[in-house]
Amino acid sequence: MSILNVITNKTYGYEDAFGAADCSSIYMKDAIEEWFRLFYQDKPDKFGDPCQRIPYTVVNKLTKTMFGEYQATGQDDFASSVLDGLDKVRKRLAHDFMIGGISYIKPFPLPDRIVFSSVSRANMLIFGTDVEGNPTDVGTAERTVSGSAYYTLLERRTIGPDGKLTIRNRLFRSEYDSQIGRPVPLNSIPRYEALPEEYTYPEDVGLGMVALRCPVPNCVDGSKDPVSVYAAAVGLIRSINRNEAELSGEFERGKSRLIVASDMLKPSPDGKHKALTDEVFTAFDDDPETVGITAFSPALREQSFLARKAEYLRNVESVIGLKRGVLSEVEAMDKTATEVTSSAGDYNLTIIDFQQAWESAVRELMPLCGKLGQLYKVAGAHDLTEDSVTIDWGNGVLYDEDKRWTDLKAMVAAGMLKPEYAVGWYFGMPTETPQDFEAIRARYMPEIESLMQGGGDM
Incomplete structure (x- = not known):
């Protein structure tokens, strides 16, 4: 299924099938379509050449830097298995929420583990929100091809007045790719035969999914809807694509343009005007016997185009908050979180925001997986809390571990902090x-005194 169908393709009639309309403004819907189109477009069109793939470059660099030294560990086997499943889709989740402003971490309980998928904004309709802008009624679509037929599963998740989540599933079948088709039973294909048509959870699980929101201000309509990381740079990206097409066109055509008599050109398909069958030719409406062929040879504007291109890229960096040179300097290399620790300015803050958004989502996900695991009788499932996971971003942009350790030792020396706390932090103990303090003393005494005085490494 095309990534743009649910939001923008009216042919499928998703809103009619759900019996509800997406509550986002028309400006947001148009913007969402544009964000995904820019990211996935790889072929030139009449508006420009996307060969530089600016949106992909931005999203890929931010994702690699965000997870450059990321490590997450669970407090026990079940928590660790949840993190293992999440680790398989974390890059997909990060890409989706950076492109579309939001993505949902969707758990799928299995008998022996919980697996996850990413629900992007392009594949979701939002029918209702609470006063804080959090979705409370959403619809998603999933398309499957079986034999010669196209099956579309529509899933609607609604949080009722009592806070309980109700899920409704409907399956549609069509012989044509461009239609959603007619309703059919869920057991029409094996993939969905075990799904109930409607189910209400016995306890509060929210939407049964956890939102990962892009920490960028809404510059589209000012609403609470999250926006793409490159939303503010869309106009610049269009200009870059157009600039690339113009530059490529000049090189492809060479230095010369031929001015010829208009009767040498073929009529357009509609017959209303004469078409330029090749961009090298320009019509001159006069007597061909007296005009002949005239060569027009402007100098190639290579330097001006390249200079403008570099300026566009620097502007994208400034608008998005990337460190200067990440896009505009070809020699700039991918950097880990540690390598950008010393970078001042918006780039450092941007990475912090993304890491904090991810960490908040993971900590919210743990209690949900504990509930779902027990409801679906996943092996080893039990209650989890936000503290069931330890997340380490490395010696990176959220904090500098070496500096933190130096600060803690100074506080201990000044009598402001117990040595056990500092050593517990150093070794990752509660x-x-x-x-907890007694366990630290039992394990590391008498080393604590020498460690705090010598400043050393253990």
């Missing part, structure tokens, strides 16, 4: 209760 420091919440007296029992």
Whole structure:
């Protein structure tokens, strides 16, 4: 299924099938279509040449930097298995929420584990939100080809007044790719035969999914809807694509343009005017015997085009918040979180925001997986909390571990902090209760005193 069908393709009639309309403004719907089109477009059209793939470059560099030194560990086997499943789709999730402004982490409980998928904004309709702008009624679509038929599963998730989630599933069958078709039973294909038509969860699980929101201000309509990381740079990206097409065209045509008599050109298909069958030719409506063929040879504007292109890229960096040179300097290399720690300005802050957004989503996901795991009787499932996971971003942009350790030792030396707390942080041990402190003393005493005085490494 095309990534743009649910939001923008009216042929399928998704809103009619759901019996509800997406509550986002027309400006947001148009913007969402544009974000995904720019990201996935790889062929030139009459508006420009996307060969530089600016949206992909931005999203890919941010994702690689965001997870450059990322590590997540669970407190036990079940929590670790949840993180293992999440790790398989985290890059997909990051790409989707950077492109479309939001993506949902959707758990699928299996008998022995929980797996996950990413639901992007392009494949979701939002029918209702709460006062904070959080969706409370959403619809998603999934398309499957079986034999010569096209099957589309529509899933609607609605949080009722009692806070309980109700899921409704409907399946449609069509012989044509361009139509959603007619309703059929869920057991029409094996993939969906076990799905209930309607199910209400016995306890509060929200939407049964966790939102990952892009931390960028809405510059489209000012609403609470999240927007793409490159939303503010869409106009610049269009200009870059147009600039690339103009430059490529000049090189393809060479330096010369031939001015010829108009009767040498073929009529257009509609017969209303004479078509330029080749961009090298320009019509001159006069007597061909007296005009002949005239060569027009302007100098190629290579330097001016390249200079303008570099300026566009620097502007994209400034608008999005990337470090200067990440896009505009070809020698700029991919950087890990540690390597950009010393970078000042918006780039550093942007990476922090993305890492915090991911960490918040993961911590929200853990209790949900605990509930779903027990409801679906996943092996080893039990209650999880936000603290069931430890996330380490490395010696990176959220904090500098070396500096943090130096600060903690200074606080201990000044009598502002107990040594056990500092050592517990150093070794990743809990420091919440007296029992935690006793465990630290039992394991690391008498090394604590020498460690705090010598400043050393262990």
